Amino acid sequence: MNKTWNNKAWFMVLPVLALVAFSAVIPLMTVVNYSVQDTFGNNVFFWAGTEWFQEILDSDRFWAAMGRNLAFSAIILCIEVSLGIFIALNMPRKGWGVPVCLVLMALPLLIPFNVVGTIWQVFGRIDIGLLGRTLAELGIAYNYVNNPVHAWVTIILMDVWHWTSLVVLLCYAGLVSIPDAYYQAAKIDGASRWAVFRYIQLPKMHRVLLIAILLRFMDSFMIYTEPFVLTGGGPGNTTTFMSIDLVKLAIGEFNLGEAAAMSIVYFLIILLMSWVFYTVMTNYGTEKR
Amino acid sequence: MARINLKDIRHAYVDSPVSDDDYALKRVDHVFEDGGAYALLGPSGCGKTTLLNIISGLLHPSEGEIHFGAANVTDLPTEARNIAQVFQFPVVYDTMTVYDNLAFPLRNRGVPEDVVDRRVREIIAMIGLQDRAGRKAQGLTADEKQKISLGRGLARADVNAILFDEPLTVIDPHMKWALRTQLKELHRRFGHTMVYVTHDQTEALTFADTVVVMYEGEIVQIGTPEELFERPRHTFVGYFIGSPGMNLLSAAMDGGMVRVGGQSFALPGVPQRLSAERIELGIRPEFVRLGREGMPISIAKVEDIGRKKIVHADLEGEAIAVVIDEDAEVPAEPCVAFDPAHLNLYADSWRVETEGRS
Numbered sequence: 123m124n125k126t127w128n129n130k131a132w133f134m135v136l137p138v139l140a141l142v143a144f145s146a147v148i149p150l151m152t153v154v155n156y157s158v159q160d161t162f163g164n165n166v167f168f169w170a171g172t173e174w175f176q177e178i179l180d181s182d183r184f185w186a187a188m189g190r191n192l193a194f195s196a197i198i199l200c201i202e203v204s205l206g207i208f209i210a211l212n213m214p215r216k217g218w219g220v221p222v223c224l225v226l227m228a229l230p231l232l233i234p235f236n237v238v239g240t241i242w243q244v245f246g247r248i249d250i251g252l253l254g255r256t257l258a259e260l261g262i263a264y265n266y267v268n269n270p271v272h273a274w275v276t277i278i279l280m281d282v283w284h285w286t287s288l289v290v291l292l293c294y295a296g297l298v299s300i301p302d303a304y305y306q307a308a309k310i311d312g313a314s315r316w317a318v319f320r321y322i323q324l325p326k327m328h329r330v331l332l333i334a335i336l337l338r339f340m341d342s343f344m345i346y347t348e349p350f351v352l353t354g355g356g357p358g359n360t361t362t363f364m365s366i367d368l369v370k371l372a373i374g375e376f377n378l379g380e381a382a383a384m385s386i387v388y389f390l391i392i393l394l395m396s397w398v399f400y401t402v403m404t405n406y407g408t409e410k411r
Numbered sequence: 412m413a414r415i416n417l418k419d420i421r422h423a424y425v426d427s428p429v430s431d432d433d434y435a436l437k438r439v440d441h442v443f444e445d446g447g448a449y450a451l452l453g454p455s456g457c458g459k460t461t462l463l464n465i466i467s468g469l470l471h472p473s474e475g476e477i478h479f480g481a482a483n484v485t486d487l488p489t490e491a492r493n494i495a496q497v498f499q500f501p502v503v504y505d506t507m508t509v510y511d512n513l514a515f516p517l518r519n520r521g522v523p524e525d526v527v528d529r530r531v532r533e534i535i536a537m538i539g540l541q542d543r544a545g546r547k548a549q550g551l552t553a554d555e556k557q558k559i560s561l562g563r564g565l566a567r568a569d570v571n572a573i574l575f576d577e578p579l580t581v582i583d584p585h586m587k588w589a590l591r592t593q594l595k596e597l598h599r600r601f602g603h604t605m606v607y608v609t610h611d612q613t614e615a616l617t618f619a620d621t622v623v624v625m626y627e628g629e630i631v632q633i634g635t636p637e638e639l640f641e642r643p644r645h646t647f648v649g650y651f652i653g654s655p656g657m658n659l660l661s662a663a664m665d666g667g668m669v670r671v672g673g674q675s676f677a678l679p680g681v682p683q684r685l686s687a688e689r690i691e692l693g694i695r696p697e698f699v700r701l702g703r704e705g706m707p708i709s710i711a712k713v714e715d716i717g718r719k720k721i722v723h724a725d726l727e728g729e730a731i732a733v734v735i736d737e738d739a740e741v742p743a744e745p746c747v748a749f750d751p752a753h754l755n756l757y758a759d760s761w762r763v764e765t766e767g768r769s
Contacts, residue, residue: 311516
C-alpha cells in the first residue's frame, strides 16, 4: 500500500500540541526543574542533580507509602473485579429490571470523591454512624479512627462501594454483546455453567475487563481524596498513601525538591505499571496465533 | 438415535396468543423417522428455525408434545436430549484451538480421551482443517469457523438427531457443494436422523430424501423432491420449488371443464362443482410447449439462462413463463399448449385431488 506523505499535516497537529504543552508538558517540566535543584529562598536555586531522587529512594517513608499503595490496589482489584463480574453475570438482560439496575449501579459513580469520603466518615462513626453504631451495638469494638485494621477495612469497603459499579457496567456491556447463538451452542454441546463462563463469557469480556483493570489500577494507585477525608492518613501513618504523603511533603513541609522528585518517581511507576498491564493483557490469548 | 414425533406442536412468541396469526408455528404434527434425511424448506420467517429449536429444546412449545422414540422429552432441557445442532452463523470458542473446539462436546460428556482423539481427528480430516488443528479458532476466516461449528455438530456419534439450521449460508458456493456431499455421505455411513433447514431449494432437494415444505407456520407438503415438483399440494410449493416457479392462471369451472380466459381444458376426474372462492390452474414452465398451435400469447421478454431460455409472456391477460431449449426458435405468432398430464388444479390455494391421478 502506498501511503501519501503530506508534511503540511503537521500544522494541523500544532493546536493540540500547544494545548498539551500548556496543560501538561510545561507544568511537568516545572516539577522536573524543582526536582533537580535546591533553594534556600529568595528565588535563588542551586543545582542538586540526583540528590533529591536518591533521598526519596533511600527513605523508608517513601517505600512504606508505596507498599500501602500496592497492597491497596491489589486488594481492591481482586475484590472489585471478581465482585463486578459476579454482579454483571447476575444482572437481568431484558425487562424492566435492566434500567433499574443500570441506574442503581451508576449512582455511586456520580458522587463526588470528597462526598464519598464524608459519607463513609459519618457512616462509620461509632456515636452516630449507621455502620459504626450497629457494630458497636452488636458488641464489635469497631473504630476506624484508632484501629489501623478497621481503618483499612473501611477504606477498602468505601472504594469497593464507590467503584465496583464501573467494573459491573463495563462487564455488563461485554456480556450483552454476546449473541444468543453462543449460549444455545453451549447448551447443545452440554457445557457446564463454568465452561460457559470460561469459554464464552470471559473471552468476550476480556477487552472491557482489561480497560476496567487498567482504570481501577491507575485510579486506586493515585487515591487521595477519600482516605484524606476519611482518615487523613491515620491512625499514625497506616493509611498514608503516596499521594497523601506527597501533599504532606510538598505543602505541609514545603520540601519542594523532594516532593518534585517523588512526583516524578510516582508518575513513572504509574506509567510503567500501566504499560506492563496493557502489554500483558493485550498479548494474553493471542500468542499462539 | 431415535424417531422424533411431534404431536400437535404449536408455538407463539407472544404471551397469550388469541388468533392463529399470533402463532409462529400454527400446528405441526409430524414424525421424523429414525435415520431419515429431512429438509425443512421454506421462506424466511415461516417457522423452520422455531420448529428446529423446539426439537432441540432451546424453545419450549406453547402447546403439544415431543417424543424421542417412546420417551416424552417435551420438558427435558437441551443438554438432556442428546441432540446436535449447527447454527446459521459460526459459533466457535475463540480461546480454544480448533482441536479443542471439536473435542468440547465430547469432553463435556466425559468421553474417554482416546475416543475423543480418534473422533476429532476423523472430523478434522473431513472438514479439511488438519493443518489448523493446533491453532486458536479466533483468527480463522468465517467459513473455516463455520466448518468448526459443523464439525462440532458431527463430533458426537451417539446423538438422537443432528439438526442443521441453514449451516452453509456463509460458506463459498463451491465449498457448499462439497460439504453437502460429505453430509450426505455421513448420513449414509452413520444413519443419524438429520433435519436440515434451508430456504434454498437446491440445497433441500439435493440433501434430503424427504422434503418438508413450510409456509406461514404450517407444513404445506411433505414429499420426495419429485412429488414436490410434479404435484405441489399448495400453490406456494408450486411457486417456491422450481425456477421459475409454477405458472398459476386464474380459472373457472365450466361443467367438467376448466376454463382459463377463452380456453377450456378437460381434466379427468375433476368434480363438477368446487366450492372455492379462487380456482387456479397450475402448470410448470417446463411442461408448457411453445409453438404455432394452441393458445396465442404475446411475448414480453426472453431470458437466456445458459442451457435454457425462459420466455415471459402474456396469456389472456395473465403472466406465464415457458422454459425452452437454448437453441429453440421463438415463432413469429407464438402459441402455447399445456401437457395435460402435468396440469394441477387448485381451489383456494390447495390442490384438488382428482381420481385416477394422485
